[in-house]
Amino acid sequence: MATIDKYIKALPEVLSALVCDDERLYAKVYQEETQYARLTQALVNQSGGIFQEQLTLFLGNDQAMVSMSVEGDLPSPDQIRGLVQALREDLPHVPRDPWLNLNEVPEQMETGNIHGSMQFDELVNTLCESAGKQDLVGLVLSGPQVFAVCSSLGHCLIHRGGGSSIDVSIFDADYNAVKRVRRDPDLVDILPLVNGMSQDLKALQRPAVNIKAGTYRAWLSAEALGELLGTISWNGFSVDSIRSGSSPLNKLYNGEKQLSPRIHLYENRQMGDVPSFTSEGFLLPAEVPLIQEGRAKNHLSSPRAAKEFDTNINSDSGYPSALYLQGGDLPDNDVLQKIGTGLYIGRLWYTNISDPGSCRLTAMTRYDCFWVEEGVLVGPLSPVRMDSSIYQLLGEDLEAIGAHVHQIPETHSYGQRGWGSSSLPGVMTALKITL
Amino acid sequence: MLNSGHTIVENLRTAAYRAADLLRGFAYWSVLIEESSKLTTSVRRGVADAPEREILKAALITLGSGNNVSYASTTDLSESGLRRAITSAKSRAEALTAFRLMEMACWPTADQKGQWQSPTGAEMSLKDRFDYMRALDAAMHTDTRIKNRQVVLTSMDRQRFFMHSAGAEQIQETQLCIPHMEATASDGHEAQSRSYRPYVQGSLNAETLTALDFTPVAAQRMAAEALELLLAPECPTGTMDIVLSPAQMTLQIHESIGHPLELDRILGDERNYAGWSFVKASDFGSLRYGSPLLNILFDPGEKGELAGYAYDDEGTPALPTYLIQNGILQRPLGGARSASRAGMEAVACARVCDPLRQPIDRMANINLQPGQSSFQEMIAQVEKGIWMDENRSWSIDQRRDKFQFGCEWGRRIENGTLGAWVKNPNYRGRTLSFWNSLAAVGNRDTYQIAGTPYCGKGEPNQAITVGHASPVCLFRNIETFGGDA
Numbered sequence: 003m004a005t006i007d008k009y010i011k012a013l014p015e016v017l018s019a020l021v022c023d024d025e026r027l028y029a030k031v032y033q034e035e036t037q038y039a040r041l042t043q044a045l046v047n048q049s050g051g052i053f054q055e056q057l058t059l060f061l062g063n064d065q066a067m068v069s070m071s072v073e074g075d076l077p078s079p080d081q082i083r084g085l086v087q088a089l090r091e092d093l094p095h096v097p098r099d100p101w102l103n104l105n106e107v108p109e110q111m112e113t114g115n116i117h118g119s120m121q122f123d124e125l126v127n128t129l130c131e132s133a134g135k136q137d138l139v140g141l142v143l144s145g146p147q148v149f150a151v152c153s154s155l156g157h158c159l160i161h162r163g164g165g166s167s168i169d170v171s172i173f174d175a176d177y178n179a180v181k182r183v184r185r186d187p188d189l190v191d192i193l194p195l196v197n198g199m200s201q202d203l204k205a206l207q208r209p210a211v212n213i214k215a216g217t218y219r220a221w222l223s224a225e226a227l228g229e230l231l232g233t234i235s236w237n238g239f240s241v242d243s244i245r246s247g248s249s250p251l252n253k254l255y256n257g258e259k260q261l262s263p264r265i266h267l268y269e270n271r272q273m274g275d276v277p278s279f280t281s282e283g284f285l286l287p288a289e290v291p292l293i294q295e296g297r298a299k300n301h302l303s304s305p306r307a308a309k310e311f312d313t314n315i316n317s318d319s320g321y322p323s324a325l326y327l328q329g330g331d332l333p334d335n336d337v338l339q340k341i342g343t344g345l346y347i348g349r350l351w352y353t354n355i356s357d358p359g360s361c362r363l364t365a366m367t368r369y370d371c372f373w374v375e376e377g378v379l380v381g382p383l384s385p386v387r388m389d390s391s392i393y394q395l396l397g398e399d400l401e402a403i404g405a406h407v408h409q410i411p412e413t414h415s416y417g418q419r420g421w422g423s424s425s426l427p428g429v430m431t432a433l434k435i436t437l
Numbered sequence: 438m439l440n441s442g443h444t445i446v447e448n449l450r451t452a453a454y455r456a457a458d459l460l461r462g463f464a465y466w467s468v469l470i471e472e473s474s475k476l477t478t479s480v481r482r483g484v485a486d487a488p489e490r491e492i493l494k495a496a497l498i499t500l501g502s503g504n505n506v507s508y509a510s511t512t513d514l515s516e517s518g519l520r521r522a523i524t525s526a527k528s529r530a531e532a533l534t535a536f537r538l539m540e541m542a543c544w545p546t547a548d549q550k551g552q553w554q555s556p557t558g559a560e561m562s563l564k565d566r567f568d569y570m571r572a573l574d575a576a577m578h579t580d581t582r583i584k585n586r587q588v589v590l591t592s593m594d595r596q597r598f599f600m601h602s603a604g605a606e607q608i609q610e611t612q613l614c615i616p617h618m619e620a621t622a623s624d625g626h627e628a629q630s631r632s633y634r635p636y637v638q639g640s641l642n643a644e645t646l647t648a649l650d651f652t653p654v655a656a657q658r659m660a661a662e663a664l665e666l667l668l669a670p671e672c673p674t675g676t677m678d679i680v681l682s683p684a685q686m687t688l689q690i691h692e693s694i695g696h697p698l699e700l701d702r703i704l705g706d707e708r709n710y711a712g713w714s715f716v717k718a719s720d721f722g723s724l725r726y727g728s729p730l731l732n733i734l735f736d737p738g739e740k741g742e743l744a745g746y747a748y749d750d751e752g753t754p755a756l757p758t759y760l761i762q763n764g765i766l767q768r769p770l771g772g773a774r775s776a777s778r779a780g781m782e783a784v785a786c787a788r789v790c791d792p793l794r795q796p797i798d799r800m801a802n803i804n805l806q807p808g809q810s811s812f813q814e815m816i817a818q819v820e821k822g823i824w825m826d827e828n829r830s831w832s833i834d835q836r837r838d839k840f841q842f843g844c845e846w847g848r849r850i851e852n853g854t855l856g857a858w859v860k861n862p863n864y865r866g867r868t869l870s871f872w873n874s875l876a877a878v879g880n881r882d883t884y885q886i887a888g889t890p891y892c893g894k895g896e897p898n899q900a901i902t903v904g905h906a907s908p909v910c911l912f913r914n915i916e917t918f919g920g921d922a
Contacts, residue, residue, distance in 0.1 A: 046538060050510060
């Protein structure tokens with residue numbers, strides 16, 4: 003990582019030497035060095051290493067901007083000169099962009115921490131050994147990540163992260179399963195983790211309960227709620243979607259609908275440990291209140307959208323990357339009692355918006371979902387589909403919010419490893435079950 | 438940095454030989470090297486975004502040592518970069534050998550030499566692309582209620598070179614043309630969108646786009662239809678017949694045939710992420726998956742379809758294979774590695790999104806074969822039903838059984854006649870009963886190819902191209918509902 007740091011810190015000067023006249027040159031740098039092991043039946047199915055470097059150049063003038071990303075050896079200053087020349091040839095063919103928004107103030111910032119890939123082999127072997135003959139399946143990742151934005155104006159913004167993560171499930175012969183995700187576990191924590199999963203799996207080993215379509219009292223765990231909020235986040239909070247009418251939260255943002263006054267939702271980059279700067283060199287607020295007392299408060303504006311819709315910049319893309327829902331007063335230990343008779347939903351899966359107008363979401367139950375009677379777990383729920391509006395779930399039907407706010411690590415690795423986490427409690431509400 | 442196709446292949450060959458020289462001492466190895474260039478341009482609400490050019494150069498090394506096999510991916514194709522990747526793979530294979538799932542001897546080998554190319558051609562200049570997109574944008578700008586318009590054109594040219602210690606040397610070039618347009622109409626209370634996404638293999642130029650009907654006429658139609666939907670009544674609720682367009686059939690085939698037949702899912706490898714399958718290994722050859730009208734072909738040779746190739750990314754030659762014939766389940770989608778574990782015959786479908794990820798079982802082109810019915814004949818068979826087109830919402834359980842899908846638009850069918858528009862059409866069902874309710878399959882006149890470049894699966898995650906071709910199809914007695922249900 004010392005080499006990449008040196009490369010990043012030299013970039014502002016390299017870029018500055020390449021621009022002429024009214025040009026601005028920005029660069030994004032990304033590097034990860036990841037090891038992975040994909041496990042099946044507590045054995046290593048596939049293992050690998052990923053050494054990935056990427057440089058993206060943005061060349062702009064007063065009129066427009068062009069970009070080029072090179073995922074290969076990081077280019078030398080001479081090679082960057084060649085890339086800039088290619089971008090210069092593209093630039094005259096790009097129509098004028100009135101929403102071009104680059105930060106002229108050269109910001110410097112370093113956030114996050116480098117986490118090395120130490121103990122990867124031991125971590126995988128310990129996990130497999132701890133699981134023994136159990137049917138453990140999942141993924142172990144380990145290694146550092148660095149992301150930076152530099153510019154010819156002198157920007158040098160760096161975020162570091164990575165580390166180790168375990169994302170695994172244990173199954174039994176009846177398709178019951180429990181799942182756990184742990185960030186930067188210690189080796190000594192692995193056996194207790196696996197033993198805990200085995201214990202939790204036993205709670206599922208009862209006759210499955212089939213329920214009929216209808217509306218049920220339900221506890222949505224933090225993970226289940228995170229699945230629903232993640233889908234709303236696709237285009238729920240961006241100013242572009244809201245102003246163009248395509249946000250599923252339109253009725254919240256135009257005041258036609260509101261959620262329970264107990265709902266306080268934020269984009270909190272500091273808590274989520276994600277980069278707090280944009281590719282255009284703007285710094286982002288640590289926290290943006292999105293919903294306060296159940297009413298829409300702010301939308302998310304990328305630099306381009308902020309210029310188009312005359313709002314403040316508070317996001318890199320318009321998509322939330324670190325949601326935080328303020329906790330309530332229901333202790334986790336009291337959840338079953340509070341359910342009384344109804345559903346405990348540990349996880350939901352494959353959520354989609356079934357009706358954007360009413361922000362209705364559909365999803366399937368998965369993993370630790372139970373039927374509860376008089377505060378006692380009766381048995382695992384046969385997989386069922388929910389189809390409910392967020393205005394019901396977090397509005398009229400919201401009965402309580404969990405006191406404990408759980409940190410849910412981002413586990414996606416499309417293109418590159420994801421960053422950060424969301425911070426959510428569970429909620430007591432009602433679910434419409436359809437099939 | 439921007440090389441011609443011939444130069445790229447030679448550069449890839451040089452890099453692959455360089456890696457091969459470093460790997461000669463190992464009993465089992467392969468190298469997959471890719472160079473690809475991609476250009477994405479977009480116009481949103483009349484304004485062009487910065488065009489994005491992306492170049493990827495990466496290698497995937499697969500190496501056996503200590504009776505175990507490990508991968509190493511790298512974007513550093515220098516000798517030192519490749520050497521570092523090899524050292525890392527060797528060390529990892531040996532360190533994890535005590536808990537290996539497969540013996541090295543069971544890993545797939547490949548010995549064929551060959552070359553393949555998708556439909557290719559010259560690409561539109563940057564200026565022409567923006568002119569073309571602005572014309573489409575203008576065609577959608579027809580009414581103040583059209584609040585959002587977007588046109589996105591993405592092109593990709595990818596060269597891959599594969600070598601295996603058993604002798605394989607394979608070169609494949611793929612061009613992709615990924616156009617997308619969308620109009621959203623809103624009356625301030627609700628919004629309706631219409632989109633058009635005719636993705637194909639081939640070059641992105643005016644000729645291809647015209648042939649795909651990706652034209653100002655289509656753009657104007659998208660805007661008009663979005664406005665029409667604002668005024669349309671909700672799709673009725675009830676059990677009725679549905680007629681699905683090829684665009685919606687793409688999603689139906691993908692989610693409820695393609696994914697459940699992936700052998701790695703059946704073997705349980707994906708249970709922690711994408712999920713399992715309701716299909717069991719013992720079902721092949723006997724399970725009635727659908728009505729006798731259902732014939733599903735794995736066909737990487739269908740011209741222009743998104744996931745065509747001659748060899749998969751483990752070097753297995755691709756051949757057309759029936760997965761379901763006359764409604765009976767025949768074969769899973771298992772690459773050589775999965776097939777070896779399951780003791781089954783392989784289908785060439787072990788693929789990577791790029792060399793930064795390892796091969797896993799993928800769908801490629803999965804096509805529903807045309808039947809005998811004309812579109813009019815199918816509509817005429819329906820007493821009460823909905824004709825639905827263009828997917829908007831999709832959700833299915835992790836074993837690929839219970840699903841709920843929604844479309845952008847529908848039209849009522851009453852007494853054999855196509856009637857008024859309806860908005861927010863949705864339907865739900867269970868996989869086997871749904872496919873067994875297939876009552877008519879459209880003829881070749883109704884057959885269209887489609888697909889998506891964004892099929893997500895795998896740990897670490899991979900998004901990849903898949904192709905699906907289908908005629909129009911009729912299903913009986915399906916639970917159907919609208920937005921206010």
